Every structure is written in structure tokens, then in C-alpha cells.
Amino acid sequence: MLTPIRSLFAAAAVGALALLPSLAATAPAGVQPGDQPEYSWRSPLVNSMGKSSLADLQGSMVLVEFWGTR
């Protein structure tokens, strides 16, 4: 049988687990269609020719490709 304190922790844990699906549903993971992200790079991009922010690229479509070296 659980002690009162353990029961309290167990109830809190169950409550937190119950909340997780709703949190996952409401917290957007990354940018969403319609968002207008803003960013200025701290270090120059290779081949950027002086462009240093997303705002500098407006007028063209921009494809950002996330890749890895491993």
C-alpha cells in the first residue's frame, strides 16, 4: 500500500502524464505555414555575397535545407 506522500506523488505523475498529449497538440513543433521567421546570421554564410538575414533574401523564394555531415 502507498504512503500518503507516495500517493500524492503518484497522483501528480498521473496528472502530468495526462497533460502531455494536450501539450504536444498545442505546442507547435518548429515553424508553421504562414509564419514569418526573422533571423540574422551571426557569422557570414558561405557564398552569401553580403546577405546576412532572411529579410535580405525577400523577393526570391527561399529553400532552407537542413542536412547533416554524419
Add this chain to the structure above:
Amino acid sequence: MAIKMQAEYGDALQVIFVESQGAKPEAAERFALERKWFGTQAMWTTERPFDSGGRGLPAATLLDANGAVLLSGSSSMLGGKIEDHIEDFMKSRKKFPKAMNKDLKKAWTFAQKGKVADALEELAELEAEGGETGADASELRASIEAKVESRLKAITWMLDNGYPIDASEELEALTDDVDEHEAFSARCSELVAKLEAEEMADELKAAAALAKLQEKLFADGPDEKLAKKLTKLAGDYPGSKVAARATHLASLAK
């Protein structure tokens, strides 16, 4: 695929590759160089501008010409949707936008043809009329001026960072576009003077020599002999901006 699209669509599409596994910038550059991925206008960085929301790599985000997200997520999930959006943009970019005030069509058409002075003169007249059209004209004027400012900023950067040949080509195009616009023409003249200054002569010679070596490096990948030639080039033009670029490329080519 993105590299091919960059080569195909040119200025209409800007491609940014973001190494997202924590590689150091030089390691990421060398990795791309070994795979012969350089040689287009695509940009490269190890700094993530935002979270794509995609699970795993590769992932991608497509922004429209105003910087708004159209698509984002795992590349495998996006499939041909990216190309569909780009094709739509390519078709629509030369057509007068349906949502735009029709009174602006003349000015918009001037701007599309690169006649910046004519476009701004037309917009100034519409602005003077006031009202809704005046406000819309003001917004379009600001957008055209911002694009010119952005091009001036890019040319200045190229001149200051060892890309005088690229600067010269872009400056020639911009000078033509802003012809008869007093203020912008004066700004272009200042940059022409900078480009034609005595101290820029060596930078231009060095840049021409570097362009040949860089083309070979991007086509063939890292090569010890090429690294030596790049190091020699840097030594031939000590203290120049182009020498700094050559030294960096030599370090990647070894």
C-alpha cells in the same frame, strides 16, 4: 535536388544549406567540397535560423518571396510540393499581382523592366494624390527602394571582401536599372570610383586568377596541388582581400 533547383532557377530561388549535426563550419565546408556540391549560388552555414519541425534529417522549409513559410518538415514528406510551389512562383512573378491596386500597374511594370527611375517617378505622382492609392504607392515605393538599397549593400560587401569581379558585374546592372535617378545614380558612381581606385587593380587581377582555381576546386574537389597553387596566389597578392579568400580555400583543398 536543391542544388539542381538552385542551378535551374537562379536568382528566383535562394537556397540555404544548414548543417544541423553540430559540425564546425570548416568541416561542413570541406564535406560539401568533397562531394562537389559547391559551384552554384547556394549558401552554406552551420547556424540554424529556425526549427523546421521535421523529424530527423534531411528536412526543409520553403519561404515565399515575402519571407512567409509555405511548407516545412521532413524532406521525404514534402516531396514534389516544393517544386510545385516554385513552378507556380516562376509563372506568377512576371504577372501583375491580382491583390495589388490596379493604379500601380504602370509603376510596377516599370520596376519589373528594371526602370527604377521611371517607377519611382510614377509612384511619387500617385503618392501626391493621397488616399488609398497614395498609401499603396508609398508602400510599393518603399519596397522598390529597399531592393535597390539591398543591392547597393551587397555590392559594397563584395568590394570590401575580395569579390571585385562579382561587384563589377552587379554594379553595371544596377547602374543601368537606376539610370536617371539622381540619388541612386550618385551612390552607384561612388561605388564605381571605389572599383576603379588604384588599390583595387591588384584585387581584380587576383580575383581573376582565383576564379580559375576556384572553378577547378569546385569541379574536382580537394587536391594538394591545387592547394599549393592557391597558397602561391595568396603569396603573390599579400594583404589583399582575395589573398584571404585564397588562403581559406587552400586550407579546405588540402
